Amino acid sequence: MTQMLEARKGHITEEMEKVALIEGVTPEFVREGVAKGHIVIPKNKFRSRDKICGIGGGLDVKVNGLMGTSSDRNDMEMEAKKLRILEECGANAFMDLSTGDDIDAMRKQSLTISNIAAGCVPVYQASVEAIEKHGSMVGMTEDELFDTVEKQCQEGMDFMAIHSALNWSVLNALKKSGRVTDVVSRGGSFLTAWMFHNKKENPLYEHFDRLLEILKATDTVLSIGDAIRPGANADSLDSAQVQGLIVAGELTKRALEAGVQVMIEGPGHVPLNQIATTMQLQKQLCYGVPYYILGFLATDVAPGYDNITGAIGGAFAGMHGADFLCYLTPAEHLGLPNEDDVRMGVRTTKIAADAANVLKRGGNAWNRSLAMSKARVARDEKVQVANALDPEYLESKLKAEPESHGCAACGKSKCPADVAAEFFGIA
Amino acid sequence: MTQMLEARKGHITEEMEKVALIEGVTPEFVREGVAKGHIVIPKNKFRSRDKICGIGGGLDVKVNGLMGTSSDRNDMEMEAKKLRILEECGANAFMDLSTGDDIDAMRKQSLTISNIAAGCVPVYQASVEAIEKHGSMVGMTEDELFDTVEKQCQEGMDFMAIHSALNWSVLNALKKSGRVTDVVSRGGSFLTAWMFHNKKENPLYEHFDRLLEILKATDTVLSIGDAIRPGANADSLDSAQVQGLIVAGELTKRALEAGVQVMIEGPGHVPLNQIATTMQLQKQLCYGVPYYILGFLATDVAPGYDNITGAIGGAFAGMHGADFLCYLTPAEHLGLPNEDDVRMGVRTTKIAADAANVLKRGGNAWNRSLAMSKARVARDEKVQVANALDPEYLESKLKAEPESHGCAACGKSKCPADVAAEFFGIA
The missing domain is CATH 3.20.20.540 (Radical SAM ThiC family, central domain)
Structure with missing residues (x-):
């Protein structure tokens, strides 16, 4: 039986559960989408694999x-x-x-x-x-x-x-x-x-x-x-x-x-x-x-x-x-x-x-983007790398840069961004 | 006097004429845009150079x-x-x-x-x-x-x-x-x-x-x-x-x-x-x-x-x-x-x-895009190169490809695209 026919019978398949977990939606949302045809889950019944993805409305x-x-x-x-x-x-x-x-x-x-x-x-x-x-x-x-x-x-x-x-x-x-x-x-x-x-x-x-x-x-x-x-x-x-x-x-x-x-x-x-x-x-x-x-x-x-x-x-x-x-x-x-x-x-x-x-506020991509932005402010390179689309590349680049990260204008004096940060109470 | 003040006096400057020619609009269109402030022409009066560009409404x-x-x-x-x-x-x-x-x-x-x-x-x-x-x-x-x-x-x-x-x-x-x-x-x-x-x-x-x-x-x-x-x-x-x-x-x-x-x-x-x-x-x-x-x-x-x-x-x-x-x-x-x-x-x-x-139909970018598309159909590599954003790169790539351009499926038989072309009367 196809995922769609299962869904129409009210069954939540293992694949629907996996999709729901990855996407942060309810299994019922996925089931309903598959039943209507708004979501497909490509999974041949004769091929077994772990990585399952859903494609369609309300999903990434x-x-x-x-x-x-x-x-x-x-x-x-x-x-x-x-x-x-x-x-x-x-x-x-x-x-x-x-x-x-x-x-x-x-x-x-x-x-x-x-x-x-x-x-x-x-x-x-x-x-x-x-x-x-x-x-x-x-x-x-x-x-x-x-x-x-x-x-x-x-x-x-x-x-x-x-x-x-x-x-x-x-x-x-x-x-x-x-x-x-x-x-x-x-x-x-x-x-x-x-x-x-x-x-x-x-x-x-x-x-x-x-x-x-x-x-x-x-x-x-x-x-x-x-x-x-x-x-x-x-x-x-x-x-x-x-x-x-x-x-x-x-x-x-x-x-x-x-x-x-x-x-x-x-x-x-x-x-x-x-x-x-x-x-x-x-x-x-x-x-x-x-x-x-x-x-x-x-x-x-x-x-x-x-x-x-x-x-x-x-x-x-x-x-x-x-x-x-x-x-x-x-x-x-x-x-x-x-x-x-x-x-x-x-x-x-x-x-x-x-x-x-990223337009879906509170969704996976939004959260990742927000984590990246906060890590930039905090100069937390580890979190930046963890949230980058290409973490290996970012890591190699960060290692290659000098400690100062090229904040070139302030020289040895106090960094203006830090002065600004004091003003805004985030120093 | 600034370009804007010239424009407001009704004067069409040399720079406005150059912009009009490049953009394919009338000098009066440029003058009016500059007078209103909708177009700027960055050109310091103490620096002479040939390449003039206008920036603003109605221009590329x-x-x-x-x-x-x-x-x-x-x-x-x-x-x-x-x-x-x-x-x-x-x-x-x-x-x-x-x-x-x-x-x-x-x-x-x-x-x-x-x-x-x-x-x-x-x-x-x-x-x-x-x-x-x-x-x-x-x-x-x-x-x-x-x-x-x-x-x-x-x-x-x-x-x-x-x-x-x-x-x-x-x-x-x-x-x-x-x-x-x-x-x-x-x-x-x-x-x-x-x-x-x-x-x-x-x-x-x-x-x-x-x-x-x-x-x-x-x-x-x-x-x-x-x-x-x-x-x-x-x-x-x-x-x-x-x-x-x-x-x-x-x-x-x-x-x-x-x-x-x-x-x-x-x-x-x-x-x-x-x-x-x-x-x-x-x-x-x-x-x-x-x-x-x-x-x-x-x-x-x-x-x-x-x-x-x-x-x-x-x-x-x-x-x-x-x-x-x-x-x-x-x-x-x-x-x-x-x-x-x-x-x-x-x-x-x-x-x-x-x-x-390219969204401006009949404009420079539109014409270039159309010329590229027609040259693809005609397999005219010279015109393709002339209209590419990076002509040198395209030229080097075209030279490196085999004569057939990888139309892999038809083998030695008649190319299906050519059969289709016959049907549409463009062969």
């Missing part, structure tokens, strides 16, 4: 990292390292996007060595195998696609990006309106090509009930892939994107009715003044289920720094209700990330999440 | 960098390098905050080698000299303070942070309300100590007309220092900060009446959900003059990454009307920045500014 914003092989760089040991870095730096989940030589072995490695929620995009493996078998991904049969989804569920995947919210109504909207960047989603472009070549509806849309049955069997969370997300600021909130969100909402309702945990994957490229609208539309059209966003990228002109453009958009989106931030690394738009990129990607995205989480 | 958000010696690190050659990096990376202005051995020589060097607007904080030099002369900065006489301001104006400083908006009403508000961090402004803490020790009003407030006369003589822009800015998220928008803003507004009115160009320096630590309010209060209380902010820092727990926390808050503030962003470097809260920190600080803050500037 969470962070996801991406890793995986490709035909260009097919190094399983490197991917294992990246996954360990992701987890060490505090990512709450990861997605293995491998398209390299032995995708099955890679996935098994990732599921084995990690202790956080694991996600994937089954259409990637299905496409690679279709190329091997049929010479092109457009030769892929519908059964092959669903069999891949089922295999990955049965092996323990906790959540999956599946591009069901792409159908002819969406592609026709795109064709009518035009766009700077057309389709930039990888899964979306595969399926567009497949639909166009085969002159058929997207099987992940057409046979959605079959998909739901597969996911339900293992309680794998459906993350409805944003196949039609804009690839440029200029395309944000265009008719194709909104049409896609309407279709996502239609499918969300069916997933909720079936008791399948579901969240919505979002853009992408969103200018700052469209973030509130984007968030409201998603929450309204998709029955308040969690929004899992990539970015939002606040500007298009900063390749090499897109971890930062993503953090800007992600933080605001978090304030407006985004629940789950997929990281961007400095390698975004440039190539595959290396270990340093992964580390910086998680750190940056954790900052974005924290900037949103 | 600008970026400032900080540099300068201290008693801990007193290396004029290093500061020259940092200043060159600032300018190369696209900072529109800098402030020399030197408190090292030969402050006069340092300032002359900075004014000579740079071609962008130059700012400083005269109370730093006045304090250092008071320590040398009187054994403590609280021994500083009022004449010594004003003489320092005048010397720096006469030598060519284009703008100055002067902490006039600190008086007993502000300190009493702070004493009544309490705070996590009391006074974190360096200039603010000096003056608090001075006021407390000497039991006198802040001379920069009490003798504000004397200050205005000095600034007016060289058309140095008054940047009213945020002496009372909160040093923690928890203190944002407290009574002391708002009292300080009320005093700043009172002084702004007097500066405008005197024809002295003026802007307001702002925080500091502001949670995301208080940015709109902070911006509105400043614009309303201070007659719409430009807001020059440090950050805003969106969270307190990321020492080592405060360039990023500052970019998050700065971008959002820019959307809400902030005009001028002072950079934060990764060294913020840790020590003095080195050359790499300076480079990263400018890059990051330029991204924040761009995220706000």
Whole structure:
């Protein structure tokens, strides 16, 4: 039985209790959120792990990292390292996007060595195998696609990006309106090509009930892939994107009715003044289920720094209700990330999440921020380090600084800040 | 005559014309903005340079960098390098905050080698000299303070942070309300100590007309220092900060009446959900003059990454009307920045500014972003590089990537994105 169906029966599962404890809310709050679909708990029933996280309304914003092989760089040991870095730096989940030589072995490695929620995009493996078998991904049969989804569920995947919210109504909207960047989603472009070549509806849309049955069997969370997300600021909130969100909402309702945990994957490229609208539309059209966003990228002109453009958009989106931030690394738009990129990607995205989480007065992030501020006044380096997002880095920097901390102006005389402190009675 | 007084006479100066050309607005728009005080053009009448920038309503958000010696690190050659990096990376202005051995020589060097607007904080030099002369900065006489301001104006400083908006009403508000961090402004803490020790009003407030006369003589822009800015998220928008803003507004009115160009320096630590309010209060209380902010820092727990926390808050503030962003470097809260920190600080803050500037459809930033997006679709690397915020970095990365750009999934078969492109008629 899925977490959602348990919740609807009034049962508080072990996972709900863990989430409640971490978040500082009641187990009943979590149960109610899961029952309504406002909270998901990615936890495949065939994969056991300790670190459980809830994603959704009333909980802290969470962070996801991406890793995986490709035909260009097919190094399983490197991917294992990246996954360990992701987890060490505090990512709450990861997605293995491998398209390299032995995708099955890679996935098994990732599921084995990690202790956080694991996600994937089954259409990637299905496409690679279709190329091997049929010479092109457009030769892929519908059964092959669903069999891949089922295999990955049965092996323990906790959540999956599946591009069901792409159908002819969406592609026709795109064709009518035009766009700077057309389709930039990888899964979306595969399926567009497949639909166009085969002159058929997207099987992940057409046979959605079959998909739901597969996911339900293992309680794998459906993350409805944003196949039609804009690839440029200029395309944000265009008719194709909104049409896609309407279709996502239609499918969300069916997933909720079936008791399948579901969240919505979002853009992408969103200018700052469209973030509130984007968030409201998603929450309204998709029955308040969690929004899992990539970015939002606040500007298009900063390749090499897109971890930062993503953090800007992600933080605001978090304030407006985004629940789950997929990281961007400095390698975004440039190539595959290396270990340093992964580390910086998680750190940056954790900052974005924290900037949103800190708004909840009395919550975990707020308390941590307050403790840091008080420790600064008290010059208590130990407490500062304990509350820093990157404690090791802060510790190394504090050790490297001279004793005076560069309070350069007062020289040997009395420090003006101390005089001020006397006045305010905190000396 | 100041730019403001020229503007009020209906004169369009050479500087106003340059600003109009850069911004893509009419010279009359700039003249009107300067006349009202909504736009400042920092340009000391005794310092000639080519790069002119306007700061304020209807113009792009600008970026400032900080540099300068201290008693801990007193290396004029290093500061020259940092200043060159600032300018190369696209900072529109800098402030020399030197408190090292030969402050006069340092300032002359900075004014000579740079071609962008130059700012400083005269109370730093006045304090250092008071320590040398009187054994403590609280021994500083009022004449010594004003003489320092005048010397720096006469030598060519284009703008100055002067902490006039600190008086007993502000300190009493702070004493009544309490705070996590009391006074974190360096200039603010000096003056608090001075006021407390000497039991006198802040001379920069009490003798504000004397200050205005000095600034007016060289058309140095008054940047009213945020002496009372909160040093923690928890203190944002407290009574002391708002009292300080009320005093700043009172002084702004007097500066405008005197024809002295003026802007307001702002925080500091502001949670995301208080940015709109902070911006509105400043614009309303201070007659719409430009807001020059440090950050805003969106969270307190990321020492080592405060360039990023500052970019998050700065971008959002820019959307809400902030005009001028002072950079934060990764060294913020840790020590003095080195050359790499300076480079990263400018890059990051330029991204924040761009995220706000891009919202003006048809403006410079919008056009650049659109050109980048189109070049991505067309795979035109030359145009991508030309429009990148860091073109050298993008170029080096593109050269290092394999020809295929890691489109890993399609292998030797037809690329699905190309199939999709055919469908949409853009192949």
